[in-house]
Amino acid sequence: MMTLYGYWRSSASYRVRIALALKGVEVEHRYVNLRTGEQGAGDNVARNAQGYVPTLELEDGTQLTQSLAIMDYLDATYRNPALMPREPILRSKILAASMTIAADIHPIQNLSVLKYLRAEFGVKDEGVTTWVQHWITKGFKALEATAQQYDTLFLMTDDPGFFECCLIPQVYNARRFGVDMDNFPKLSAIDAACLAMPTFQIAAPDNQGDAM
Structure with a gap:
């Protein structure tokens, strides 16, 4: 195993x-x-x-x-x-959306980054929260705009896959840090559909x- x-x-x-x-x-x-x-x-x-x-x-x-x-x-x-579709353009678009989370949003609100902000720059908890909220909100605005273009249950597809593996943990973090998910109705709908699934x-x- x-x-x-x-x-x-x-x-x-x-x-x-x-x-x-x-x-x-x-x-x-x-x-x-x-x-x-x-x-x-x-x-x-x-x-x-x-x-x-x-x-x-x-x-x-x-x-x-x-x-x-x-x-x-x-x-x-x-x-x-399959987590990814085989069609090249759709695959590229889903990978781009996934990388928005994995390469742009998540790294700059990682635990190691937040510890560095506190230790090296003296940022207090309120400032750390503001930092996290800013970067999540910025990324989610772009993802929400993308998701709104598609009439599908999940992002561009009718089954959860690669993108949803990235989105759901990031929404979990967004809620932890007080991001208002009401501003992102399509992302919230995808999150709700996923969380209803046993997997x-x-x-x-x-x-x-x-x-x-």
Whole structure:
């Protein structure tokens, strides 16, 4: 069985948990406590040179990092259901929307960034919250405009896939930091449709049990 090293509230780990659940792939979960700094310990750095999570360790010991790369591996290895459409233009558009979250929104409100703001620049909690809200809102405005162009239950498709693996963890974070999701009705509708599905419920942070 493969092993996923992650953290219950890590957005990147959450993405991979959703992808695994959608694919029906079972893994052993081992948790790296980001709050106590376990990500910087030798064992985790040996798995992931950046000292991040998640890492997916395959049965032969191969270790894969970066959530989107892991999701791409899962989609290539476990074909059904597909996370990405085969049609090239639609695939590119969904990947672009996914990267808006994974490359633009999420990195600058990551735990390590927020700790740096506090430690190096003396930013207080209120300022940190404002920072997070700003970048999530900016990205979500663009994604909402894109989503409004399509009359589909999910983004550009009628089944959840690659984008939804990225969106749902980011909406979870948005709510944690007090972003008003009423401003993003289409994204909220996608989120609600996903959270009604058992596959998304299994992957949710609050359902990770002892890892919390």
